[in-house]
Amino acid sequence: MKIADIKEVKMYTKKVCPYCVKAKGLLSSKGLEWEEVSMEDPAIRESFMAEYPTVRTVPQIFINGNRVGGFDDLVALGLE
Numbered sequence: 433m434k435i436a437d438i439k440e441v442k443m444y445t446k447k448v449c450p451y452c453v454k455a456k457g458l459l460s461s462k463g464l465e466w467e468e469v470s471m472e473d474p475a476i477r478e479s480f481m482a483e484y485p486t487v488r489t490v491p492q493i494f495i496n497g498n499r500v501g502g503f504d505d506l507v508a509l510g511l512e
């Protein structure tokens with residue numbers, strides 16, 4: 433995926449989350465910014481789980497409004 437095509441990144445995170453740290457490091461290294469949303473907020477968690485009931489891990493990353501998945505999925509995009 434081309435970095436130039438990325439208009440918006442949203443990341444659902446928790447406070448203690450090594451993969452969230454890795455995802456943020458990768459985004460930073462590519463010069464990207466993101467909006468962080470805490471999955472520890474019960475209302476946010478509930479609404480997320482209603483939409484994605486099978487998802488169990490953080491981070492959950494959305495690019496341009498589309499769900500990418502976690503850190504591994506972000507790496508697999510091959511941002512360039």
Ligand SMILES: N[C@@H](CCC(=O)N[C@@H](CS)C(=O)NCC(=O)O)C(=O)O
Pocket residue numbers: 446448449450451452488489490491501502503504505
């Ligand atoms: N393959 C996933 C692994 C993500 C993962 O294991 N995240 C941990 C936190 S760093 C997690 O959500 N564990 C379950 C939990 O906290 O409920 C990725 O690359 O994002």
